[in-house]
Amino acid sequence: MGGLFGVVKTVNCSKTLFYGTDYHSHLGTENGGLAVCGAKGFYHTIHSISQAQFKSRFVDDYKEMDGTLGIGAIDDDAPQPLIIRSKFGTFAIAATGQVSNKKALMAGLLDQCDSFSEMTLGGINTVELVAKLISRGSDIADGIVRMQEAIEGSICTLVMTADGIYAARDRYGRFPLTIGERIGGPGMAVATEASAFPNLGYQLRHFLGPGEIVFLSADGLKVLRPPRERRQVCAFLWIYTGYPASIYDGIGVEMARERCGRAIARNDDVEADFVTGIPDSGVGHAIGYAMESGIPFRRPLVKYTPGYGRSYTPPSQDIRDLVATMKLSAVREVIQGSRMIVCDDSIVRGTQLKNFTITKLWDNGAREIHVRPACPPLMYPCIFASSTRTFAELACRRAIRAIEGRDTDNVEGYLDRRSEEYRSMVEWIRRDLNVTSLKYLPIEDMIAAIGLPETELCLYCWRGR
Template sequence: KFGRFPLAIGKSKNPQDQSYVVATEASSFENLGYELTQFLGPGEIVLLTTDGVKPVKPAGTEKKICSFLWIYTGYPSSSYEGISVEGARERCGAYLAKRDNIQADFVSGVPDSGVGHALGYAMASGIPYRRALVKYTPGYGRSYTPPAQEIRDLVATMKLCAVREVINGNRIIICDDSIVRGTQLKNLTIKKLWDNGAKEIHVRPACPPLMFPCIYTSSTRTTGELACRKAIRALEGKEIEHPSEYLDHHSEKHAKMIDWIRRDLNVTSLKYLAIDDMIAAIGLPADQLCLHCWLGK
């Protein structure tokens, strides 16, 4: 209804082949010999036949596309609404750098989805980018999606390798796409950096603190799982329904929440991207983006 997730149609480049393909990532078409013909709009329905694409229901006018496509879930070579995923991630990193004043030896990204953000930070700050962590990809997909925590931890452990020669003795700014539960970042990524001799670790998530679980996917199922909600519960002594004050990065409550998470992660500093900066980095009006993970609506 609101076009939260993209659906692209591609047509074969071969004049003798009248076939079509449908995918969420139009960047997959080129290697298959297809070219993008259209993205479906919110609630739009078409019928693919041997005669072509036939409209069944026109697109609606109200759009709420998932912001996380540009932050994490989208493939770097893809574009949605004409906006490059990689470009948006670089802009997120640049906004992080603009609001920061940390002295560090290098910037690094948690591969793969943190790399674009880290490159943007490095380019905007002038601090060099280096690969403190590299990814062993065969057989290991995204680690935050499996339903069981032990499986998520296993995938995260096996796919990330630390480069000691890069890490040892250095002050590191580490960019990741987000902090969802925080368990992998704390127990695996951060631990690898400390164990390999990091002098300082400054964590910079490239989206605001996640306050609500996604109700459209199965990536997070309960509010209590979220790192920010754990912090709020510890600070308030109870669950609160409307945590808007904690999202305001100018507020005292936000600062206390961030410090609680920083201490829990065992890092030198922690600073999130502000929601207004994330929206600006994506480049669409706020009323065309799904912001439920932060605003709960």
């Protein structure tokens, strides 16, 4: 998914920019970057964060940066922010999300004698493509609208000129952008994660709506394009992606996860000695389960937080496996001889849960392991963010292939939790994971736990529409 942060101040903003961007480290593991604009013009720095945390990469850089305007990004796709010379003048740009029709858009621009200078892993840099599409507008705001209409997928973007920062949420509001106002003085900030604001001295002022475009400057906030009516926010933000302290469109992440856990418990009758959550994103779900069921919460697995981030976000399976192996330490005294309910945010590929979590629990003497994901089986790869890319990655698709003896596009029967096909799929995954029992949260309960109307949530990963 990636994260964006921008800040407008009357004094040097580099420290705020550094820490504000760092508060998005849970959203990416590959690239980080900062850009500022001040009396000396534009300056940017970009580093790989695949082998080191964002803070250690940029702690010396930000101290050399000087500007009253700044934008930063953490992303798994494109190194950024970029500095672009255009007909609008010079601007810096950062963008997160996915452009599914990137090749077609690139071919169209090349046919019109355009060119690309930023190359990423043999392909074009998505952010440069976004910048070129924006530059075809009559002004920057018009260009952002045109860019949003041209792409298939989802892009949130920050564009920084010498006068201020344009902030635009993606067309259907699938991913968040929020505005913060400095407490006790002038200054504005924009962030993917609203949880970045409080410790930096900002208070949440506004959730950008779908396709909304605003301009942040020393004069304050100006709305350039009002939000569109249709909203489809990614439900996975509350289930897994978002930081527990964050809030999206008025709904807090931690409380939504607790409600998911409570819903799981209400539909469960398994007997167990304790309930636990897979750190970190499974913990909130497990707390909700414990609160509803009265079964105590314990920690049989502890995450070594200083050294390892999320094991789902790295782009390669080898790296995901390494992080999954190393980040969790088993507490044998808690595990041995115990019957446990294990809450997790989801089962995507299932490989980490099986090979590096369940195995540790059995190896340390678990008596029973009952897995309870806080969402339904994930049936479709996401087409709006760089998370799951192929059907073959998904545990439920492997189950269907094994049951049917082939790949099939007709999975309607497997979507109905009352059907024999659904029960067969879940049983196959249970055996593959090697757990005592497996029970998913129904989609109706997940929607209710989030608290937005079903029509305002993106449920593509589960329904394919």
